[in-house]
Amino acid sequence: MKQEILYLEQIVTAQPSGQNLEYVSLSLRAGEILGVTGISESGASVLADVLCGKLCPASGTIYLDGVPVSYRSENEARKLGIYEITHQASVVNGMTAAENLVVLRGFSWKNLFLHRKNIDELSKQVFEHYGIGCEPHARGSSLTNEQRLEISICRALLCGAKVLICREAGEGLDRDELIRFAAFLHQLRDEGVSVIVFNSSVSKVLQYANRIAVMRGGMICWERLRKDMTAYGIHQRLRISSTGVSPKERTVPRLYLSLQEICLIDNDIAPFSVDLYTGRAAGVLCGGLNGRGIIYRMFSGQGQTEGIAMQDGRMYHLADWRQRHANEICCIGPRFWEKGVFENLTAAENIVFRSMNRFRERGDVINRRMLRLALRDFAAEMGFDPEGLDVYPRHLSSRMRDQLVLLRVMFAPVGLLVLDYPFYTIDEQIKAELLHCIAVLRARGTAVLWSSNDRSVLQDNCESVTVCE
Numbered sequence: 001m002k003q004e005i006l007y008l009e010q011i012v013t014a015q016p017s018g019q020n021l022e023y024v025s026l027s028l029r030a031g032e033i034l035g036v037t038g039i040s041e042s043g044a045s046v047l048a049d050v051l052c053g054k055l056c057p058a059s060g061t062i063y064l065d066g067v068p069v070s071y072r073s074e075n076e077a078r079k080l081g082i083y084e085i086t087h088q089a090s091v092v093n094g095m096t097a098a099e100n101l102v103v104l105r106g107f108s109w110k111n112l113f114l115h116r117k118n119i120d121e122l123s124k125q126v127f128e129h130y131g132i133g134c135e136p137h138a139r140g141s142s143l144t145n146e147q148r149l150e151i152s153i154c155r156a157l158l159c160g161a162k163v164l165i166c167r168e169a170g171e172g173l174d175r176d177e178l179i180r181f182a183a184f185l186h187q188l189r190d191e192g193v194s195v196i197v198f199n200s201s202v203s204k205v206l207q208y209a210n211r212i213a214v215m216r217g218g219m220i221c222w223e224r225l226r227k228d229m230t231a232y233g234i235h236q237r238l239r240i241s242s243t244g245v246s247p248k249e250r251t252v253p254r255l256y257l258s259l260q261e262i263c264l265i266d267n268d269i270a271p272f273s274v275d276l277y278t279g280r281a282a283g284v285l286c287g288g289l290n291g292r293g294i295i296y297r298m299f300s301g302q303g304q305t306e307g308i309a310m311q312d313g314r315m316y317h318l319a320d321w322r323q324r325h326a327n328e329i330c331c332i333g334p335r336f337w338e339k340g341v342f343e344n345l346t347a348a349e350n351i352v353f354r355s356m357n358r359f360r361e362r363g364d365v366i367n368r369r370m371l372r373l374a375l376r377d378f379a380a381e382m383g384f385d386p387e388g389l390d391v392y393p394r395h396l397s398s399r400m401r402d403q404l405v406l407l408r409v410m411f412a413p414v415g416l417l418v419l420d421y422p423f424y425t426i427d428e429q430i431k432a433e434l435l436h437c438i439a440v441l442r443a444r445g446t447a448v449l450w451s452s453n454d455r456s457v458l459q460d461n462c463e464s465v466t467v468c469e
Helices: 044-052 074-080 099-101 116-130 143-160 175-190 204-209 233-242 293-300 318-324 345-352 353-360 368-381 388-392 398-411 430-444 455-461
Strands: 004-010 024-029 033-037 057-064 067-069 083-085 161-166 193-197 211-216 221-226 255-264 272-276 281-288 303-309 314-317 329-332 416-420 447-452 462-469
Touching: 004 044, 004 204, 024 193, 024 221, 024 314, 033 044, 033 116, 033 175, 033 204, 044 074, 044 193, 067 388, 083 099, 083 143, 083 462, 099 116, 099 143, 116 143, 143 161, 143 175, 143 272, 175 193, 175 204, 175 303, 204 318, 221 255, 221 303, 221 398, 255 318, 272 281, 272 318, 272 447, 281 353, 281 455, 293 329, 293 416, 293 447, 303 318, 345 368, 345 388, 345 398, 368 388, 388 416, 416 430, 430 447, 447 455
Parallel strands: 033 193, 033 211, 083 161, 161 193, 281 447, 281 462, 329 416, 416 447
Antiparallel strands: 004 024, 004 057, 057 067, 211 221, 255 272, 255 303, 303 314
16 A cells, blocks of 8 residues: 555634635545545635645644644745646746746746756656657747646646645646546656645546545545546535535534445455445345345454445555454444353443443543442433342343343444344344434444345435445
8 A cells, every 4th residue: 555645634724704624634645646526615625725835724733744744835835845736827928838847946037048958958858758748948828728737737846746736627628638638647646646636527536536535514525436436426425515505504424434345355245335424324235144244244353354444534454444443343243142241240340341441541540439320320311220230141131131232332432333134133122222222322423334134124224225245
């Protein structure tokens, strides 16, 4: 996996008017073209302003080559290697193409004539290398829009650009020029240049980028690899934000995790992709007996997995993400009810087991008295007899044991709830309590991944259903 050159972590802006960014996280790797698109007031232009140094974020951190950086102007951004390229490329009409190429590269206006030979040789090499179809001595006024744009990009590269921010790149170009310009960007990508393309045109973003982020309401609502995207899919997500309701009046679930081409190595179920949002449930329809337990094994660490997990703008292998976020995941699978209780712990210790591990990892001081009082109130609220908290599970009824499992799930914060055939082997009463548990967790912002072979169950409980064959 290529090195991460730029990373934005939880960027927030606080402009008095207009759209602001709300905890935007985004990454850019070396040799990658990232496309960012969105309709008016989506926040894409604000994000571009932050990257170029035109707007300072109110909070959040920008990392360049893994080092936190801060800049308050375009000049400071350029010194760090972040250059903005606009569709109105800055080419001086009264200068030649060669002079426009090197005017910022240590050649002052006065000594351009003295270095004419070196300038012509350098520009000729650059133009031939990138296939820019103009002569070094051609006047700026005679250059096409495509040539102006490509010369501006090459000038930034000669000045030491690490990241190129292209805003509305390709505007004013005809079809043939767009094809040539896309090939030019792809050549830069293959040579290790990192580019972020901001464009409201979905077709152009699809043509340029190999990873695309869709913005809505100041947040990134969808992010996937180019091969997994279609123009229709992007337009569907853009259409959600064009309902006439302002972003502040509309609650938009945040993208928690994007799973792409995930599968178990030792299973013949085809790889699938699914996006998980906070407070929402995504269903995976698995047919046949081979589908049972697959999702559970993927996220409980019981199987060797393949695939990509993208979260907060960063890309991980699924196994690495699972290991990093093990304490955020709760898996309920076919055998969950059998193994969900620790026989050597009391009911109270079973409930707080996951929470205690989190407290210890963070180094928090545990007030056991306050924890016990909170636990008694919580158990009573959820219909579990508080007197049974000091009892070992072997002395509890089967229904209370199942309740105990649900209480442990609900007591500790859960980022991702994985349900793999959750109704298997449980009675109707526990099923109703499980559905209530899921509803409570979703209200808290938990993302839910639900796997079943019953389409009606998924359609009744999930906002989206992905078919896995």
